[in-house]
Each structure stands twice: as C-alpha cells, then as structure tokens.
Amino acid sequence: MNHPCTITATIAPCRFGYFLVAATAHGVCAVTLGDDPDMLQDDLERRFGTAIIRHTGHVSNNLTDTIHSYLNGVQKRLDLPLDVMATPFQRLVWEALRAIPYGATQTYQEVAQRLGRPYAVRAVARACASNPVALIVPCHRVVRADGALGGYRWGIERKRALLAHEAAHIQLCAS
Structure with missing residues (x-):
C-alpha cells in the first residue's frame, strides 16, 4: 500500500518578496x-x-537559513539535495544551469550547445520554465541570445533583480 508523501513547507519574506521552500x-x-504568501501556498497544494x-515556521532551519544566505549574497551556490520529478533532458539542463557561476549568465543557445544539443534551444x-526549485537550479541566469532576459516563471522583474543582486555581490567581493 502506498502512503501519501509528506512535505514540510515554509514561507518566508525576503528582499525579492517571499520564498516558499x-x-x-x-x-x-x-x-x-x-x-x-497565500498564492505560494495554493500553488504548492495544487x-x-x-x-x-x-x-x-521553518522547514529546517538549515534550508531556510541557507536560502536566506544565498539571497543575501553570503552563499554563492545552493548545493541542496533535490526530490523533484523530471525527464532525463530536464535533469541534464538543470545540472547545466547549476554549473553557471554566481553572477554570470548564459544564453539558452549556449546551454544547448554545452549539452551537445545545439538545436534544442526551445527545449x-x-x-527552465518547468524548474520547480528556483535559486537551487538558477534558471534566472539564462538569457536570450540578443541579451534580453527572456521569460521567468516568477516574474521578469524578479529575474532582473536577482541578476542585478548577484552582479552587485560579485562586485563587492572583487573590491
């Protein structure tokens, strides 16, 4: 007999609105x-x-603190264990995205080429659009070939803010 999965969730305020983990x-x-926050909760339940x-109030102090550290520019990478459903191709793309350095961007074309699938730009x-774990899989770091931001599941202005935030923290570290 299969038992339903148990998920522990929390919603916390951050500089980019709220995040749910x-x-x-x-x-x-x-x-x-x-x-x-109510929309984030409704989306999770759906x-x-x-x-x-x-x-x-806390999924795990470690998870929430880790994401806050990332959002505050203290931590540059989120190496957290994932429990997500994905196709093999999605997993390949998401691993490629996790390899994009903090503060950097790549085009959809560059990601496709790195995967050895240069014609898979739309895929x-x-x-990226189906990524269920924002920030851990940093799909906000992928832009269009013309330099435009493209889309972002959590809002184009939030994508712009995340990229600006990362760039600012890279500059602070370089100073």
Whole structure:
C-alpha cells in the first residue's frame, strides 16, 4: 500500500518578496518566489495535491537559513539535495544551469550547445520554465541570445533583480 508523501513547507519574506521552500524526507521538492504568501501556498497544494503538507515556521532551519544566505549574497551556490520529478533532458539542463557561476549568465543557445544539443534551444527554455526549485537550479541566469532576459516563471522583474543582486555581490567581493 502506498502512503501519501509528506512535505514540510515554509514561507518566508525576503528582499525579492517571499520564498516558499518545501521538502520531503529525500530533499527539496519546491522553491518558489512571489509577492503573495497565500498564492505560494495554493500553488504548492495544487502541485502536490495528494501529499500531506505540513506548513511550519521553518522547514529546517538549515534550508531556510541557507536560502536566506544565498539571497543575501553570503552563499554563492545552493548545493541542496533535490526530490523533484523530471525527464532525463530536464535533469541534464538543470545540472547545466547549476554549473553557471554566481553572477554570470548564459544564453539558452549556449546551454544547448554545452549539452551537445545545439538545436534544442526551445527545449532548454521549456526545461527552465518547468524548474520547480528556483535559486537551487538558477534558471534566472539564462538569457536570450540578443541579451534580453527572456521569460521567468516568477516574474521578469524578479529575474532582473536577482541578476542585478548577484552582479552587485560579485562586485563587492572583487573590491
């Protein structure tokens, strides 16, 4: 008999609005960004309808603190265990995105070429759009070939702010 999955989730304010982090016993299953905590919670419940979701003030102090450290420019990489469903191609794309350095960007074309699939630009964009773990898989670091930001599941202004934030922290470290 299969038992429903248990997810522990929390929503916390941050400089980019709010973030929701949710985890199973195996790893992080969702990190989302938004302006309305209720919408973040509703989205989680819609995506994991059969799961038992426990909303707490802290998923794990470690997870929440780690994401806050990242959002405050203290931590440059989020090496957290993941528990996400994905196609093999999505996993390849997400691993490639995790390799993009903090403060840097790559184009969808460059990501596709790194994967040895130069004609898979749209598929790379779809994999970015389906990313359930913002920040851990930094899809905000992928831009269009013409330098335009392209899309971002959590809002183009938030993508612009995240990139500016990372660039500013890189400058501070270089000074």
